[in-house]
Amino acid sequence: MSETAERKTIPNLRWWIGGLLFASTVINYIDRQTLSVLAPYLKTDYGWTNEDYANIVIGFRIAYAIGQTVAGRVIDRVGTRRGLTITVLWYSIVAMATSMATGIKSFFAFRFLLGAGESANWPAATKAVAEWFPKKDRGWAVALFDSGSSIGGAIAPVLVLTLHKYFGSWRPAFLITGTLGFFWLIVWRLTYHTPETHPRISDEEREMILRDRQEVEAEEPPEESAGSKQLIRMPKTWGIILGRSLTDPIWFFIADWFAIYLVSKGIRPEEGLLAFWVPFIAADLGDFFGGGMSSWLIRRGWPVVRARKTVIFFCGLGMTLLIPTVFTSSVYSIAFFFGISTFAYAAWSTMILVLPSDLYPSRSVASVSGMSGTGAGIGTILSTYLVGYVSHHYSFAPILVVASMIPLLATALVFLLIRPGTGERSHLEGAKGRTQN
Numbered sequence: 001m002s003e004t005a006e007r008k009t010i011p012n013l014r015w016w017i018g019g020l021l022f023a024s025t026v027i028n029y030i031d032r033q034t035l036s037v038l039a040p041y042l043k044t045d046y047g048w049t050n051e052d053y054a055n056i057v058i059g060f061r062i063a064y065a066i067g068q069t070v071a072g073r074v075i076d077r078v079g080t081r082r083g084l085t086i087t088v089l090w091y092s093i094v095a096m097a098t099s100m101a102t103g104i105k106s107f108f109a110f111r112f113l114l115g116a117g118e119s120a121n122w123p124a125a126t127k128a129v130a131e132w133f134p135k136k137d138r139g140w141a142v143a144l145f146d147s148g149s150s151i152g153g154a155i156a157p158v159l160v161l162t163l164h165k166y167f168g169s170w171r172p173a174f175l176i177t178g179t180l181g182f183f184w185l186i187v188w189r190l191t192y193h194t195p196e197t198h199p200r201i202s203d204e205e206r207e208m209i210l211r212d213r214q215e216v217e218a219e220e221p222p223e224e225s226a227g228s229k230q231l232i233r234m235p236k237t238w239g240i241i242l243g244r245s246l247t248d249p250i251w252f253f254i255a256d257w258f259a260i261y262l263v264s265k266g267i268r269p270e271e272g273l274l275a276f277w278v279p280f281i282a283a284d285l286g287d288f289f290g291g292g293m294s295s296w297l298i299r300r301g302w303p304v305v306r307a308r309k310t311v312i313f314f315c316g317l318g319m320t321l322l323i324p325t326v327f328t329s330s331v332y333s334i335a336f337f338f339g340i341s342t343f344a345y346a347a348w349s350t351m352i353l354v355l356p357s358d359l360y361p362s363r364s365v366a367s368v369s370g371m372s373g374t375g376a377g378i379g380t381i382l383s384t385y386l387v388g389y390v391s392h393h394y395s396f397a398p399i400l401v402v403a404s405m406i407p408l409l410a411t412a413l414v415f416l417l418i419r420p421g422t423g424e425r426s427h428l429e430g431a432k433g434r435t436q437n
Contacts, residue, residue: 009202014132018144020188021125025148027180028121031095033156034177036256038170040263052104054388057256058381059108060115065377067119072370075124076363081192084124085185091117092181099174122373127366130357131194134212136298142354143291150283150346153255157276236359237368239417241375243352246410248376249383250403251345254279257387261396265329275335282339283346290347304358308351309415316411318344320404326397
């Protein structure tokens, strides 16, 4: 009797791992969205202006920006299992402690600590995808875990507003949502190991994953797995960094400000609950569209990077549809145009998130992902300050116009800096090589 037959294996175990990464991202977003959902009530309770609220959000963004590069390097050193354990434990404790906040300074401090903890999720998840998924499946895998952000963003309004209404206070909402990470940690610690050592993976799946990884790393020159100085000199690294730096602020504008924007249009939070869902559900669909479309093109023989960039091109155009919302106060029209834009953003974002695993060996993926996350964090800090200032002194209209135009620049930079060459081998070529082995 074979060793595989003697031990109980889980078919397609990599997708169960992807499900764990998805759940982590859902919880990550519920914890961070609790503040934005409660923002209209907190503004009333504490007399905050939009600029005051922006300063609190910036506290999160500063730590999140710095933390992604630091977390990326740390996770490449300590490993995905230990790295995500530490970060989820950290931000779950901080989310619960936010219930003790008493004003702007304490909210700023707790949001800063939350940002430091949550910053590791995307570098760690991207590294896990590189460890567990062959290149042909990575678009779907990234779409799966990244869709947790939109699902978490959709769950948060219902959960948080229900808790607020039931308890008549905002404090229990922070306390209860913060406990979710502890339940996830139990499953994570029991389930996650690398493919090389996992006791429940089949021999066939392990062999497939390791063979694909060897083929990918054989295509890369040794210097591409070097330190940050070497990575930062590569144009393709800057394509990923600048792409995220310019587009992530648009998503975080919607995630952090959409409830306040609806109120500025005369729509109360309870009335706009359905509209609040639409951008997040649309983003979830966009995640899978981007991952699925690029994977379909790769299976048809397209070079990997060309398939990713095709999705980036068309979805860059789709993000321009925030502009029409300037000219309407209809909750349905606003929800429709925000939905189209977030659908396009999510597909675009899935591609820029998966590119590090396409272009770099596994031991450098979290580092590059972390660098791009830091760039995105810096861009989001600047945009958050500008959104607070412009919306307080003028209106949201110029913000929406600029947010529609920036993705076109980001798309152009990705095409300019990530050139054909590395990662351009098609899936069919890879499959041919495997057949001959």
